[in-house]
Amino acid sequence: MGYPTDLLSNRSIVKHGKYALITPQGLVNNVIPGFENCSMSILGSPKMGASFVDYIVTMHKGGKNSQGFGYEGVETFVYCLEGKIKARAKGESFDLEEGGYLYCPPSEKMYLENLADGDSRCFLYKQKYRPLDGHEPHIVSGNANDNEGYDYEGMVNVNLKDLLPTDDLGFDMNFHILTFDPGASHGYIETHVQEHGAYLISGEGMYNLDNDWVPVKKGDYIFMGPYCLQACYAVGREKMSYVYSKDCNRDPLL
Incomplete structure (x- = not known):
């Protein structure tokens, strides 16, 4: 929202190195x-x-x-x-x-x-x-749409699709699509060295980003830095889905 019809406001949050939520309105x-x-x-x-x-x-x-x-x-x-x-x-x-x-x-x-x-x-x-x-x-x-998904960590209401090979060490990153049924969530708040860039392609949710609960919806972008605490609940009436990157298959450098 903004001038001249309303106050200047934006849901975006940027915490450098930790996490960011970037909404389409401010791009x-x-x-x-x-x-x-x-x-x-x-x-x-x-x-x-x-x-x-x-x-x-x-x-x-x-x-x-x-x-x-x-x-x-x-x-x-x-x-x-x-x-x-x-x-x-x-x-x-x-x-x-x-x-x-x-x-x-x-x-x-x-x-x-x-x-x-x-x-x-x-x-x-x-x-x-x-x-x-x-x-x-x-x-x-x-x-x-042609890729077969599977239950994410055994949860039947959360589906994961891999877009790149997961068993080929030639790849140092992967892209996935994670989809939550309405009311579904991660099984726990994750803390890991991998970072993500995620784009929401459907639905709405409440995302825990470094222990801040942040509302997100279709069209939002989320950056999650290394060791940023992260998990979400899907809310609303449709499935929440996002495509995201993940670094993998490499030992951290000293």
Whole structure:
């Protein structure tokens, strides 16, 4: 909300290095070289305390990145929220509609183009890759709607979907979708070294972030830093779901 119809207010909270809730109402557009006819907002970044960068991108009609996204040593990931996007990497082409995604290893650039007559929207990510001797990541594409989920830590009312391989040490991160039935929750308040960047794709909830209870809903972005206490309850009448990143498969550096 804001001037001239109301007081200036915003639900967003930023506690650098710990956690952040960023709502869509306060987002500003950023100019990102290489992206044409796109409205882009930077969500999580090292300036906040994250080891990665997350973006929300609205690709208008004819929007594209013909120069490629990513560079040597940086892995990238895109998740299509709505519309239709053509993604290319290593000479392959992937048509991504709602739920579609593409991961590119650090040796490959990602090229994006809007195929819809109107806007398409996507959640975009990049991170420096941490190599591991004897292991290499590879291009992965799919659609979350086709992926089989499973009970999260044995709870039948919380569903987890993996978007990247979980048994391949070539990957130093993963993307997941966590979905809560109305009234469902985590089994306990988690405390761990991994950090997350999460984008809510449906529903509403109450999220415990470093022991602050914060209301969240569809369209919100959450950054959770290392060792940030975290858990949530789903509230409302529909399922609460979010797509999120997690670093994994590496021993912490000294």
